[in-house]
Amino acid sequence: AFGVEAFDACQASWEGKLRRALAGQQRWGLLTALKGPNFTDFVSGKDVLYSVEAPGWKEKKRKPDWMKRAPVPGGEKYTQIKAKLRELKLHTVCEEAKCPNIGECWGGGDGHTATATIMLMGDTCTRGCKFCAVKTSRTPPPLDPLEPANVAKAVASWGLDYVVLTRA
Known part of the structure; x- marks a missing residue:
């Protein structure tokens, strides 16, 4: 006892x-x-009745309309911009950072302004910000001497509402 x-x-x-x-x-x-x-x-030794209510599944709430999954990039303008980037060996922050909204920016549909952000001086950034997905290096590859002319050709042919130029 x-x-x-x-x-x-x-x-x-x-x-x-x-x-x-x-x-x-x-x-x-x-x-x-x-x-x-x-x-x-x-x-x-007494029989003790003991039961526990298991946690149930609550009905899931729908996400708000503004929180939508970005559509798969595509469309005429998107395809044109991507082909020109490859042809002229240019890079955009949109692609390098794997932005999920690339189709909306490049396509400009649904009343949106069509835009692109071109990386100058290659596809490798020297800053190394922790929040960014762009590849980084302290010693980036050599610069392309034709890049300024290629950027001008690309911007002239795209027909975007505006273009952002940023240093890598």
């Missing part, structure tokens, strides 16, 4: 400490276990 009483006292102390530690927190499993049968119930 002494062992059971000592264990119950220890368990009560432990439960109190745990309750204080979890105060204000919603820890379903631990709090539910504290509400259940204790050691005395187990040793007494």
Whole structure:
């Protein structure tokens, strides 16, 4: 009998400490276990009815309309810009940073302004910002001497509303 009483006292102390530690927190499993049968119930041999309601799935809320998945890039303007970039060996931040909105920017559909951001001095950035996906290097490859002329050709042929030029 002494062992059971000592264990119950220890368990009560432990439960109190745990309750204080979890105060204000919603820890379903631990709090539910504290509400259940204790050691005395187990040793007494009595049948103790104990059931726990399992957490159910709540109906998922729809995401707002502005939070939509970007459509797969495509369209006439997008294809034209991409082909010209390859032909003239130019690079854009849009491609290098793997921007999911590239189709919207280059395509300019749905009343959007068509735009592109060209990287000058190659496709490798020397800054190394932590938030950016553009590849970086302290020693980028040599510059293309034809790049200024190629940028001018590309901008003239694209027919975009505006073009952003940025240094890599």
